[in-house]
Amino acid sequence: MYKILxxxxxxxIRSRWSFIYLLFYLLLGIVLLFLNSNLSNAIVTLLNVITxxxxxxxxxxxxxxxxxxxxxxxxxxxxxxxxxxxxxxQYLGVAISLSISLIVxxxxxxxxxxxxxxxxxxxxxxLIIVGTFLTFIFTAISxxxxxxxxxxIKGFGVAILVWLLLAVxxxxxxxxxxxxxxxxxxxxxxxxxxxxxxxxLARTLMxxxxxxxxLLGYTGAVFKKFFGTNLGVILSYLVLIFWMIIPILGIVxxxxxxxx
Amino acid sequence: xxxxHDVKKDFGKLEVLKKINLKINQGGIFAILGPNGSxxxxxxxxxxxxxxxxxxxxxxxxxxxxKQWKYREQIDYLPQIANxxxxxxxxxxxxxxxxxxxxxxxxxxxxxxxxxxHFLDKKLGxxxxxxxxxxxxxxTFMFNSPLIILDEPTSGLDPVALITLKELIIKExxxxxxIIITSHIMSFVEEISDEIxxxxxxxxxxxxxxxxxxxxxxxxxxxxxxxxxxxENYV
Numbered sequence: 001m002y003k004i005l006x007x008x009x010x011x012x013i014r015s016r017w018s019f020i021y022l023l024f025y026l027l028l029g030i031v032l033l034f035l036n037s038n039l040s041n042a043i044v045t046l047l048n049v050i051t052x053x054x055x056x057x058x059x060x061x062x063x064x065x066x067x068x069x070x071x072x073x074x075x076x077x078x079x080x081x082x083x084x085x086x087x088x089x090q091y092l093g094v095a096i097s098l099s100i101s102l103i104v105x106x107x108x109x110x111x112x113x114x115x116x117x118x119x120x121x122x123x124x125x126x127l128i129i130v131g132t133f134l135t136f137i138f139t140a141i142s143x144x145x146x147x148x149x150x151x152x153i154k155g156f157g158v159a160i161l162v163w164l165l166l167a168v169x170x171x172x173x174x175x176x177x178x179x180x181x182x183x184x185x186x187x188x189x190x191x192x193x194x195x196x197x198x199x200x201l202a203r204t205l206m207x208x209x210x211x212x213x214x215l216l217g218y219t220g221a222v223f224k225k226f227f228g229t230n231l232g233v234i235l236s237y238l239v240l241i242f243w244m245i246i247p248i249l250g251i252v253x254x255x256x257x258x259x260x
Numbered sequence: 261x262x263x264x265h266d267v268k269k270d271f272g273k274l275e276v277l278k279k280i281n282l283k284i285n286q287g288g289i290f291a292i293l294g295p296n297g298s299x300x301x302x303x304x305x306x307x308x309x310x311x312x313x314x315x316x317x318x319x320x321x322x323x324x325x326x327k328q329w330k331y332r333e334q335i336d337y338l339p340q341i342a343n344x345x346x347x348x349x350x351x352x353x354x355x356x357x358x359x360x361x362x363x364x365x366x367x368x369x370x371x372x373x374x375x376x377x378h379f380l381d382k383k384l385g386x387x388x389x390x391x392x393x394x395x396x397x398x399x400t401f402m403f404n405s406p407l408i409i410l411d412e413p414t415s416g417l418d419p420v421a422l423i424t425l426k427e428l429i430i431k432e433x434x435x436x437x438x439i440i441i442t443s444h445i446m447s448f449v450e451e452i453s454d455e456i457x458x459x460x461x462x463x464x465x466x467x468x469x470x471x472x473x474x475x476x477x478x479x480x481x482x483x484x485x486x487x488x489x490x491x492e493n494y495v
Contacts, residue, residue, distance in 0.1 A: 003360050071343035077310050078339065079361050080332035256327070259271070260310040 001085035001092075004076070008093025012065070018097050021057060025105025033113045039120040040210070043127055046106065047206045050131050051199050052167055055138040058098060059163045062142030065094050067152045077260050084252040087147065091251060095139040099132045106131075126209045130202040133240045137198050138163070140247035147254045170197050191226060195236075198243040205236050261286050262307060262407075262438075267316035269302055276302045277313065278462040289429065289439045291453035293486065299462045300442045301340055304411055307440075308337055320407075333363065338400040340411040340442075346385030350376065350395055353384060354402075363403055370398040373424060389416040397425065401432075408432060408439045414448055426452060450482045458489055465489055 012018050028049065032042040069090060076086050106128065115121055142159045149155035174193050178186060194200045208227045226232040264282040268275075276299045284290050292300050305311040306318060309325055309332070318325050325331055344353060358365050371377050374394040379387060387395065393416045400408070413425060429439060429452055443449050449456065450470060458466040458473075466473060466489060470482055479485040 007356060007360075069345065072345045074310075074339065074343060075357070076360070078308050078332065078335070078337040079357070080329055081360065082329045083309075257312060259312060260305070 001082075001089045004081070004086055004089025005092045005096075008065075008069070008090045009097055011069075012093060012097040013100070017061070018101050021098065022101040022105045025102060026108060029106050029109030033109055039110075039113070039115070039118050040123070042110075043120065043123050044210060046127060047203065047210075050127065051134070051203045051206075054102070054131055054134040055163050055167050055199055058095075058135050058138030059142040059159045061094055061098060062091070062139040063146045063156050063159045065090065066143055066146035067155065074260055084255050087143065087251050087255045088248070091140060091143045091248070094143075095136045098135045098139065102131050102135060103128055123209055126206060130206055130240075133244065134198060134202055137240070137243045137247070140244060140251065144247045144250040144254065147251060147258060166197055166199050171200065174200075191223070194223075195239050198240060201236055201239060201243075205233070261321055263319045263322075264303075265317045265319070267306065267313045267318060269299075269306065269311060269313045276462050277306070279316070280459075280462070280464060282457065282464060282467065284438065284440065284457075286438055287433075287436050288454040289433050289441065289452050291449045291456045292440065292442045292459060293449065293456055294459040295490065298459050300459060301411055303459065304337075304409055304440065304442065307409065308332065308335065333361075334405050334407055336400045336403055336405045336408045338396055338408075338410045338413055340415075344384040344392065344395070346383065348384050349381055350384060350387070351380040353395070354380075354399065357399055358402070361403065365402050366404060367398060367402040370401055373428065374398055374421065390418055390421065393417055394421060401428065406437050408437055410439065410441045412442055412444070414443055414445050422448075446483045446486065458486070460490070460493055465493065 028046070029042075032045055033039070036042055036045075073086060073090070077083070110124055115124055141162060145159045145162065146155045149158060174190075177193075178190065194204050204223060204227060208223060227236060262282075262284040264280045267277055267280040269277040280303065282303075292303060294300050302311055306313055307320075307325075309327075309329070312326070320331055320334070323331065348356070354367055354371075358367065371380070374397055376391065376394050376398060379391055379395070384392065384395070393413075397413065400410070410429075413429075414422060417425060426448070429441075433439060433454075441449070441453065453470070455467070455469055456473065457464060466476070468476075470485075473485050473489075474480065474482065477485040477488040479488055
């Protein structure tokens, strides 16, 4: 698996798109920090960008890489390598190279601005960790979808649909639900609803870290009580790990029974 | 030795292999023949574990290959259509496969043999079909494994390369290897194969030597003998 990972990683890190992705974060970081001159505000703005953009980029890169490297995959399948290792190696190659673009792209301007002498270092770290989690989760989901569909267009369509569902539609439905059932106790329901969407979970984790949970409105207190405690934080990260492992297991399972 | 026990495979409604029973002995050249879509490539890919049969067992040296991968160290495989990553250079691809599949390697000798030394720095996407096939052949033969599987090895080759390939296959056979070939070029098959397997609509219709086939069909020419099996089954 390590060798496949190595080749996928080098292949991607040399590609124009990872470079553009890196450049985008660099520019965004620089613009936000040096025009705004406020670390906290920059982190909040980045949070909003990251929770939508990372899942989208992870999805597109994952699907594109899978279909683009199909020829190479077929070559590898005839070699003495375990099947699941081929796909896991490729998946990790994509996820790691995207994460590096994120970490370097945001890390450089923030460190240059003076992150280490500010008190916002843990907020920034949470942002990076949450972003990396989202990269790994959505790349895995898109790889799983791509393996499941032989047809490129179909695979791409389904992957984008899943992104749309989790990043946009889910929140809308959630909100409608909250408004509609206002009179009922919705604490546990909303906790559960947030836990079952990695993007919402990532956003909530960040908002509470930034101590602006008041923005969350009336359920904010409940979240604060839940996510603010150590147990809440640990549980949230466990759920994120769970969100990552499920599609990875899916990749292994699908790859073992697919015909090429 | 490769054995197929009641191997069945369908892709949705399409039954590609219908309870195949086959035994391929150690040493010699075996040609798998059949019309387009008869299941040749599926048969070959199931030996490699790229296609997973619905039922039945495939054994290599009495070892069931299902979910195994180590056994592929003993196999060299030439895929039918040389689909290579387009933005890699030939030499990069060779080194990559060498690195992924460690083992003794004789690529220099083959690069000379198939005359691709001045293509080594070219990108694979820029090569012609025939040159790609020569690169494909180098990649296949460079590991010196005891079982060689060639899916349409002649496609796109010019006469010179074809002769080189023929000589190489015969040399490998003399070294005691088992070689499985699919081809549509009957003269090529007749010239080199020891035994043929004729597959039609997912069933094996004949297995034996070419002379046995001629005898069975009472035809003097190999091509006519093949045609007569086809007619028997279609008319």
